[in-house]
Amino acid sequence: MAARVTLQTIADRVGVSRMTVSNAFSKPDQLSVPLRQRILAAAQELGYVGPDPAARALAKGTTGAVGVVFTHSLRFAFTDLVATGFLGAIAEELAPTGLSLTLLTSSDDGDIVPARDVAMDGALVYSCDWTSRAVDFLHRRRLPLVYVDQDPVDDIPSVNVDxxxxxxxxxxxxxxxxxxxxxxxxxxxxxxxxxxxxxxxxxxxxxxxxxxxxxxxxxxxxxxxxxxxxxxxxxxxxxxxxxxxxxxxxxxxxxxxxxxxxxxxxxxxxxxxxxxxxxxxxxxxxxxxxxxxxxxxxxxxxxxDIAAKGRAAAATLTATIARAKAGTSAPAEHVLLPTELVVRESSGPVNPQ
Missing domain, CATH: 3.40.50.2300 (Response regulator)
Structure with missing residues (x-):
């Protein structure tokens, strides 16, 4: 059976400290480019894919993921054109931050309750049934939250359309x-x-x-x-x-x-x-x-503007998470996006009967 490859294994191969190898994965700006490339090449040669995500999250106190909570089944996220456009804009806005997106239903049936059990740094509560227990679980976890298409609440940031x-x-x-x-x-x-x-x-x-x-x-x-x-x-x-x-x-x-x-x-x-x-x-x-x-x-x-709504939701959530990590606070921001009537072919003058 092959020996388990660890950070120390790579450190011994390259001739550096274990911490230097760890920094190559988690703090690359602290290493020179040639040294980091040598470490990553050795890791690849030895078959090491990187630090365990769960252990890294525990050490950093962050999961690297944010949730989007739906009332509907997750199928809605892939079949409703408004939902897919909204999620696409969120993903695009989050891309530079390195945060990943986790889709969750507000269901609390069975042993797994997503709002209670899934690891995340914060969540967007998107057009959720206000009677669901999911929002209550998120609040009890003290997660940074942003409401989208929800009734505004004084102390929770929100993004709505007019x-x-x-x-x-x-x-x-x-x-x-x-x-x-x-x-x-x-x-x-x-x-x-x-x-x-x-x-x-x-x-x-x-x-x-x-x-x-x-x-x-x-x-x-x-x-x-x-x-x-x-x-x-x-x-x-x-x-x-x-x-x-x-x-x-x-x-x-x-x-x-x-x-x-x-x-x-x-x-x-x-x-x-x-x-x-x-x-x-x-x-x-x-x-x-x-x-x-x-x-x-x-x-x-x-x-x-569905894309603007997604971008605003993601930006508001990342700012809320950053403030929570820093231990600072600010008044909850409530974004209200404009709407516009678009007249096409399906409407016309009343036809006298």
Missing amino acids: DRSGARAAARHVLDLGHRRIGLLLSGTHGPYGLLDDPGVVDGHSSRQRLLGWLDEFGPAGVEVMSARQDGTGLEQARWGARLLLDRPDRPTAVLCFSDAVAYGVLQVAAELGIEVPRQLSVVGFDDNPLATQVRPTLTTVRQ
Whole structure:
């Protein structure tokens, strides 16, 4: 059996101290380039891959990883275009820091509870169900946290989008086009689902802010609002919600949607029912993800800068971690990113019946 290769093994081969070998891996700026190259070459020749990550983390008091906590299953991180764009921007912002990204669900079922058990230096709490125990575990661990698409809390840094302003712009747009019978298609993780007598029953920061923005405009205008709420954000759920609004004699002339993904479901159902968009129905999404320009007709939507949100979240978290390590404090920063209405082909003047 081959002898175990250690730092001392490499030190003996090169003729330096064990600490010098350790510095070659953990503090390369303290060695000359030729000496470090000699040490790394000897390590490679002997089959040594580097110090044990767990031991190094214990010695440094840091894991080198940050978490992103989701309410949804991790599949959401790879299939939702907004989530993938957000995570890509975070990864790009973190790259120069050497920090890695760990994706975690907020599930607390079974023996492993990610928010409690996974080693990390800090975490982004991203659009999480506020009733989940995951956030409580993170707080109890005293980890540096940043909230993203969450209700702001005084002492926790946050990054949000101005959802309410964007929703107001979308509502004004359809009002200016003459629409007065308007459907709202919402999504969420808690019931009730289906057609709603009270559209104010929604969960999640972004959902609430978008609904408030719509109602800011519709209330004074005396609009007839028809609301439906789907269970989740998937296409099939969106199609189900869209059918509730559109497959009826008193269907709305415009539908405002929680997201572009939801709006895509509305476009599909409208086509199946023979409803022409935008001549007979205007459809407006939210997010301006790549889907908005891929569908036909192209989608009128509210743009949020997903990449800017990811960069801001990563930068805020790394700054919060740095302050925690240094034992310093500062008032929690609350970033609010602007939105912009983007008018495309899916919205048009109301068509008198």
